[in-house]
Amino acid sequence: MxxxxxxxxxxxxxxxxxxxxxxxxxxxxxxxxxxxxxxxxxxxxxxxxxxxRERVIMLSGPIHDGVSALTVAQLLFLEAEESTKPIHLYINSPGGSVTAGMGIYDTVQYVSSPIHTYCVGQAASMGSLLLAAGERGHRHILPNASVMIHQPSGGASGQATDIAIHAKEIIRMRERLTAIYQHHCGLPGEPVEVGVERFGKALERDYFLTAEEAVEFGLADTILEKRPLPPSESGESLQKENQ
Structure with missing residues (x-):
């Protein structure tokens, strides 16, 4: 297998x-x-x-088929409950299976609910792709969290023809992942070809980024130190300050 x-x-x-x-x-x-x-x-x-119940999904630990199934089910459930309200996806993951992660990614794109992503701890490998896949302007990272991106890896054994087939599939997957990163993380005014080249180089090896670097690279939009208060609560706080 x-x-x-x-x-x-x-x-x-x-x-x-x-x-x-x-x-x-x-x-x-x-x-x-x-x-x-x-x-x-x-x-x-x-x-x-x-x-x-508060439309919060926790994605923690390695990404495998079980985690993917649970996350996909929660996304579909919350969309069915209220398709216009945001879903908040908190990510703390070292990555894992590409196919399992792509199942989550495709569902994030599929549902009509806006997906707000948050990196707590780390978003490495496939976790970084899911962080970047959130709605533009709502991809958040906490100050001491880190992000890591790299190319897919795999192994095969058997006849030379079989090994060549699997190698071709890994190369295809790398090209697809590069295109996805560019699609979600392209910088303002950056041509598509330049973005593809930028991520192609970054994916060559393990590429670690701090919260600040992740924002500069386009993987996240904002660094959150404090969660903003809901409008009703912030209004109450302002009233108290003015009294």
Missing amino acids: FRIFLRSPQTSKLQSTRRCFHVSIARKTLVPIVIEQTGRGERSYDIFSRLL
């Missing part, structure tokens, strides 16, 4: 009373459980499901 790899918002104010505890799942990972007191009694959610 042959696989190609790229190696390694604002939420509404909660009105109900909440308390939080942890449960243990596989590999001793603790997932917080949020308990809400509502007019109909208690409701419990794991923290990721609770964030999903």
